[in-house]
Amino acid sequence: MTAQSSDDQPVQEAVTAGTEDAAAEDAERFFRLLHQKTEDLVASGIREGHARGLARLELRIAQWPSEWGDDLVVLIYGDFSAPLAELDFHELGITIEPENVANSVIKSAMCVLKARVKIPEKSVKSLFDAAVRINTLLGVLAVLDWGNSGSGWWSHVTHGSIGGCMPKMETDRVQKVVEALGKLPAPVSRKVRSALYWIREPRQLMMEGYRSDSLRVYAGYWNAFECLVEAVSLLSPQLKLGQAEKQASIDAFILKRNGKLDAATISECYKTFIDPGFVSKASHALKVCFHERADQYVVECFRMKPEQDRLYNIRNAINHGDVDADDPSELLRVEDRHRRLWMIVFGMLGLIIPIDRPLDQQ
Numbered sequence: 001m002t003a004q005s006s007d008d009q010p011v012q013e014a015v016t017a018g019t020e021d022a023a024a025e026d027a028e029r030f031f032r033l034l035h036q037k038t039e040d041l042v043a044s045g046i047r048e049g050h051a052r053g054l055a056r057l058e059l060r061i062a063q064w065p066s067e068w069g070d071d072l073v074v075l076i077y078g079d080f081s082a083p084l085a086e087l088d089f090h091e092l093g094i095t096i097e098p099e100n101v102a103n104s105v106i107k108s109a110m111c112v113l114k115a116r117v118k119i120p121e122k123s124v125k126s127l128f129d130a131a132v133r134i135n136t137l138l139g140v141l142a143v144l145d146w147g148n149s150g151s152g153w154w155s156h157v158t159h160g161s162i163g164g165c166m167p168k169m170e171t172d173r174v175q176k177v178v179e180a181l182g183k184l185p186a187p188v189s190r191k192v193r194s195a196l197y198w199i200r201e202p203r204q205l206m207m208e209g210y211r212s213d214s215l216r217v218y219a220g221y222w223n224a225f226e227c228l229v230e231a232v233s234l235l236s237p238q239l240k241l242g243q244a245e246k247q248a249s250i251d252a253f254i255l256k257r258n259g260k261l262d263a264a265t266i267s268e269c270y271k272t273f274i275d276p277g278f279v280s281k282a283s284h285a286l287k288v289c290f291h292e293r294a295d296q297y298v299v300e301c302f303r304m305k306p307e308q309d310r311l312y313n314i315r316n317a318i319n320h321g322d323v324d325a326d327d328p329s330e331l332l333r334v335e336d337r338h339r340r341l342w343m344i345v346f347g348m349l350g351l352i353i354p355i356d357r358p359l360d361q362q
Helices: 008-043 050-064 124-143 173-183 187-201 214-235 243-256 263-274 277-303 312-317 329-350
Strands: 070-076 085-088 094-101 112-120 151-154
Touching: 008 050, 008 277, 050 124, 050 329, 070 124, 094 124, 112 124, 124 151, 124 329, 173 187, 187 214, 214 277, 214 312, 214 329, 243 263, 263 277, 277 312, 277 329, 312 329
Parallel strands: none
Antiparallel strands: 070 112, 070 151, 085 094, 094 112
């Protein structure tokens, strides 16, 4: 090994400084473009969180790898054997290469294959179309195997970079929460533990970041919210209106609308005063937990416009297959609304067990 001359040190320091400056400039340029694209999308009527996700997607498309040419390159993974030769699904515009890809970001699958997907142009619309075709292929393969094996797909352009956090296990903090759970009435403790399960279970591991968990995480958080609504209602029961009070409330409801009721308002009146159900119970729980912010959260859950962005409606749309899992924009919209559901769930949970409550600045 050749000894390093002291004369080389200033040169190396200058090269290092130049590299760091270039990286800083690239980062600044990226965030400036991200901010501008986000502002443009917000101006078109898209919510800020959703707009920011779309802006990131558009920037990844703009950095399309040159070696891909005009195709979208994805990794298809699952518990299957690699094919002996190239597979061409011409009706879907997908070609799968036979070699098992080694040392990919996907660590838990038995087999990882590279696939090329034909797209008409490099755009969000084309990625949506490609996702439809890829999901169709994997769905057909799944049912041909009677649903007995798992599979999926990943691409940096569509899914973004893999990341996460690694929290420390702190004995004292865990012990405080466990003790608090033990002091709760048994029915309340069971509901809170169920909420903890639904917060934890749907979330993938950091090394499984290639898997899309947006819809199942959202559905899990809504299940956690319902568990916490029950817990709060057990701790602070909702007062029920007497017959006279109920009739007076109905009269006030009708009077407020000058006696003009359409089908939608009749349904609202029925659900509010005759058979309130979960909406009434959740509204009560939110008022117990949040006081001055309660009305805002009730609106976000059940009454906001457009209706598709109501937190309750998103959960129903996921469960009934009305959220298009092929559409990257739809997944980004769900992720944006999940941030609000997360805020509510942890705000409620922090009143029952000793954990930090997030500060809502929206």
